[in-house]
Amino acid sequence: MIIHIDMDAFYASVEERENPEIRGKPLIVGGHPERRGVVSAANYPARQFGIHSAMPTVQAVKRCPHLLIVHPRHGLYRKVSQQIVDIFSRYTPMIEPLSLDEAFLDCSGSEKLYGDSARIGKQIKSDISNELELTASVGIAPNKFLAKLASDYGKPDGFTVILEEQVQEFLDPQPVDRLWGIGKVGSARFRSLGIQTVRDLRLADPGIIKNLLGQDSVRIRNLASGIDDRKVIPDSDVKSISQETTFARNISNYSAIESTAIYLTESVCYRLRKAGLEGRVIKVKIRFADFHTISRSRTLEKPSHRTQTVWGNVRTLIAEELKGKSFKVRLIGVGISGFDSEQNEQVSIFDQVKQDIHSDKPSRSVDRLTDKIRNRFGRDVIQLGRSVGLKKDS
Numbered sequence: 001m002i003i004h005i006d007m008d009a010f011y012a013s014v015e016e017r018e019n020p021e022i023r024g025k026p027l028i029v030g031g032h033p034e035r036r037g038v039v040s041a042a043n044y045p046a047r048q049f050g051i052h053s054a055m056p057t058v059q060a061v062k063r064c065p066h067l068l069i070v071h072p073r074h075g076l077y078r079k080v081s082q083q084i085v086d087i088f089s090r091y092t093p094m095i096e097p098l099s100l101d102e103a104f105l106d107c108s109g110s111e112k113l114y115g116d117s118a119r120i121g122k123q124i125k126s127d128i129s130n131e132l133e134l135t136a137s138v139g140i141a142p143n144k145f146l147a148k149l150a151s152d153y154g155k156p157d158g159f160t161v162i163l164e165e166q167v168q169e170f171l172d173p174q175p176v177d178r179l180w181g182i183g184k185v186g187s188a189r190f191r192s193l194g195i196q197t198v199r200d201l202r203l204a205d206p207g208i209i210k211n212l213l214g215q216d217s218v219r220i221r222n223l224a225s226g227i228d229d230r231k232v233i234p235d236s237d238v239k240s241i242s243q244e245t246t247f248a249r250n251i252s253n254y255s256a257i258e259s260t261a262i263y264l265t266e267s268v269c270y271r272l273r274k275a276g277l278e279g280r281v282i283k284v285k286i287r288f289a290d291f292h293t294i295s296r297s298r299t300l301e302k303p304s305h306r307t308q309t310v311w312g313n314v315r316t317l318i319a320e321e322l323k324g325k326s327f328k329v330r331l332i333g334v335g336i337s338g339f340d341s342e343q344n345e346q347v348s349i350f351d352q353v354k355q356d357i358h359s360d361k362p363s364r365s366v367d368r369l370t371d372k373i374r375n376r377f378g379r380d381v382i383q384l385g386r387s388v389g390l391k392k393d394s
């Protein structure tokens with residue numbers, strides 16, 4: 001399944017969040033009417049007046065004289081956008097951003113860890129709401145085309161799942177211009193032939209469709225049947241894989257912190273290996289009972305996805321902060337960034353010799369074995385104890 005996530009009235013919602021006084025009032029983010037500005041984004045109250053993006057601000061003000069006009073702060077939107085991508089990357093590295101506020105995710109590699117895509121989509125939606133105070137609409141469907149329709153379907157604050165067996169039923173009543181690439185002109189032509197809905201198009205004489213659309217007719221007819229083979233192409237800019245746990249109650253026991261951190265490290269390394277990535281920067285995040293949050297990192301000489309290597313560093317980072325101290329920890333997180341793709345890894349002869357001497361084969365084969373078992377039976381069927389491959393300090 002593919003997940004499409006689209007923030008609701010993104011720029012406008014960020015501005016409302018930043019400034020409680022304007023919340024809920026009709027507002028746009030855009031250029032000044034006297035300087036021939038246009039609307040970049042309109043919040044939902046403004047849309048009630050028929051205001052939409054790309055409309056000249058002058059016209060928007062005519063429709064709603066008490067409209068608030070906020071100047072865009074693109075730096076801020078970019079920052080929030082990165083925070084949203086960071087949330088996505090907790091669940092999958094397969095993220096294809098379409099713009100600052102919209103992305104496709106393929107979570108099929110993460111379902112064993114987090115449950116099915118619907119559960120992951122719900123979780124992402126609630127992370128965005130809890131952590132960023134913004135709403136997103138989520139669509140989940142067997143392919144990109146349908147996932148995007150699904151996210152739009154429930155907007156704003158929507159959550160729509162289209163199962164394989166519901167595809168045709170969902171598509172058939174939609175107007176033909178929902179098919180990518182038909183556009184306004186195409187749909188007007190179809191209407192003149194009495195073809196209004198996807199169902200009409202699907203059942204129409206293929207010759208007529210071919211006359212209208214030429215080369216594109218096969219693709220459009222496929223879409224009308226819910227067929228779309230495009231893959232999610234991850235942005236190589238996806239910069240980190242991380243996972244965190246909030247404890248049900250604050251933890252002051254050092255070994256409980258360590259066991260949780262081992263679990264998180266294993267999950268993160270498993271996802272790295274599944275994505276064919278190796279990371280150089282290892283990060284630990286600790287949030288204390290008073291919400292004070294620190295993050296500490298170490299950089300490896302050589303990127304890795306090996307549980308034992310990563311754990312060695314995570315454990316040191318935690319020890320530096322907490323060992324021998326009294327603390328109350330609310331949340332702990334482990335993350336890896338600074339990716340190199342495995343395939344691009346350059347192994348020099350010197351590295352190979354070193355590897356033979358210090359042979360790390362046992363830990364590699366432990367990783368491989370646990371991955372295999374997890375792929376089949378799910379995340380929690382196996383967890384490394386400290387005695388297996390993870391040697392304890394004296």
Ligand SMILES: [Mg+2]
Pocket residue numbers: 006007008009010101102
């Ligand atoms: Mg949007």
